[in-house]
Amino acid sequence: MKLTSNQKRALKLIIGGAVYALGNFYKTDNGIVSLSIFLIAFVIIGGDILFKAVRNISHGQFFDENFLMSVATIGAFTVGEYEEGAAVMLFYQFGELFQSYAVDKSRKSIASLMDIRPDYANVRRGEALEKVDPNEVKIGDIIVIKAGEKIPLDAVVIEGNSTVDTSALTGESVPREVAQRDDLLSGCININGLLTARVTKEFGESTVSKILDLVENAVSKKSNSENFITKFARYYTPAVVMVAALLAVIPPLVFQGAAFSDWLYRALVFLVISCPCALVISIPLSFFGGIGGASRSGILVKGSNYLEALAQTEIAVFDKTGTLTKGVFKVQEVVPNGITKEELLEMTAYAESYSNHPISLSLRQAYGEKIERTRIASVEEISGHGVIAAIDGKNIAAGNAKLMRKLGIPFRETDGLVGTVVHVAIDNAYKGYIVIADEIKEDAEEAIHALKEAGLKRIVMLTGDSKPIGEKVASQLGVNQVYTELLPADKVQKVEELLAAKSPRGNLAFVGDGINDAPVLARADIGIAMGGVGSDAAIEAADVVIMNDEPSKVAVAMKISKKTLRIVKQNITIALAVKAIVLIMGALGYASMWAAVFADVGVALIAILNAVRVLNVKNFQ
Secondary structure, three states, rough: OOOOOHHHHHHHHHHHHHHHHHHOOOOOOOOOHHHHHHHHHHHHHHHHHHHHHHHHHHOOOOOOOHHHHHHHHHHHHHOOHHHHHHHHHHHHHHHHHHHHHHHHHHHHHHHHHHHOOOOOOEEEEEEEEEEOOOHOOOOOEEEEOOOEEEEEOOOOEEEEEEEEEEEHHOOOOOOOOEOOOOOEEOOOEEEOOOOOEEEOOOOOHHHHHHHHHHOOOOOOOHHHHHHHHHHHHHHHHHHHHHHHHHHHHHHHHOOOOOOOHHHHHHHHHHHHOOOHHHHHHHHHHHHHHHHHHHHOOOOOOOOOHHHHHOOEEEEEEEEOOOOOOEEEEEEEEEEEEOOOHHHHHHHHHHHHOOOOOOOHHHHHHHOOOOOOOOHEEEEEEOOOOEEEEEEEEEEEEOOHHHHHHHHOOOOOOOOOOOOOOEEEEEOEEEEEEEEEEEEEEHHHHHHHHHHHHHOOOOOEEEEOOOOHHHHHHHHHHHHOOOEEEHHHHHHHHHHHHHHHHHOOOOOOEEEEEEOEEEEEEOOOOOEEEEOOOHHHHHHHHHEEEEEEOHHHHHHHHHHHHHHHHHHHHHHHHHHHHHHHHHHHHHHOOOOOHHHHHHHHHHHHHHHHHHHHHHOOHHHHH
């Protein structure tokens, strides 16, 4: 059985630790025997550190943690502290092992998305199925997805029905039903049915390919905190090496009776304490964990710089249609006059049955029954007004207020209603109206409330809809400010005004559907795309992609961001405070190698454990 790198390191620590324990158990006055035992333990445990230090020095890289640990531990052996020299390396390697496990855990939370990569596609060639690489499949090819298989490319169902597991893309555990004419997203898993589908995008342009590319590059964009630590370590490490050298040399020359061996020991302790592992490791790990935790919630963050920026958000700007609302028309109200609701809806659905307009489709969906074409004698569409149809020998007029006025039919005025109103008359007698409007998403109100609780100063909604509709939606959701009847260029202008109004250190986040709002997504400090799984523009233009179309995930992303930043600040404070205290104690001779081990490995372990907490996102759901 092939061992992993972590298993090899653990085995080496067990063997080296056993030899070290033997040296402690077998006490002897023979210095050569004692040196030999601890030296064997030291080489087993820290041989790779010594090798890395020599290799890096040969490449001109002197001042890193390998160099510090090598100098400090070899120095300990030089002054006769064999046990402490081996112990420092043992605990340092233990910390490295723990760090490696912690990094693997956070990496797996992101890399779990890599499981969505399909291995093959079943392409129909005549009557046979051919298993091919997804990269070889072309648009228009017919593919077959069997139960349990991954959907290899974006496609549309032409035959069959099934249940599809979308959790790898959206973070949602509830499967989605698909049937003929439904879209399939690559990377999802077909659970129980046989699906035949027509490919709509080549693999390089498919959802799974774009998401994998996004995930693979997510950790390449460093945050300000990470950049600071990188620069800090670049100057910090050479500085402490120089201070340690001066600490070993100057006091014996200046102070009478000062022993060189004592001050060399203090300098070695100083070197071990000064190792910047806790900072260099834990801060990138914190951001890595934050990105991984967000991905578990169906939120893809394109870099730790964007994760950090989310924590400073003070203004959230939302598009309305497709972001806070579902972007589809639905019958909201049926108000009959002299007939039943069912009769009014039935006659209207029949009158509108020949149109593919979204309003007509919503009426047929609300009716829910099959349209019998034999009942319809004629249909006349009057542009900008509505339709007049002969159904079951009755004359049905369905349309807006202008149609009623044109036909001279007295009707009920509905100026105060929000949405599209379809007035209906049967045989020139007014029979009521139907209100059709875009439906607000189930969690939209929760999203606005959560953002207010998070301390955002302003929540703004921008929409191209009319003033009554925009104001009603804003009122229902509790949005602070709404701008209506805006063209895409007007939205950019409003965002520019809001950017000018925010504080210098604050950020503005724009949340849109990623298609019509691409210019605004690009202009905002942070662009957040909703429903990114079905939108190429969302994945390209946004800094953050909400995979399951839920606006409440915006607040979740900000909470994860703030928790990540809080953990980063805690780690910086703990590491610098402990190191400063123990460094001073070491320089004054009050700290031994054991205290140095705690200041280095102990603080690193505390920082890593603290960083791993960000992976727990259950409290944000």
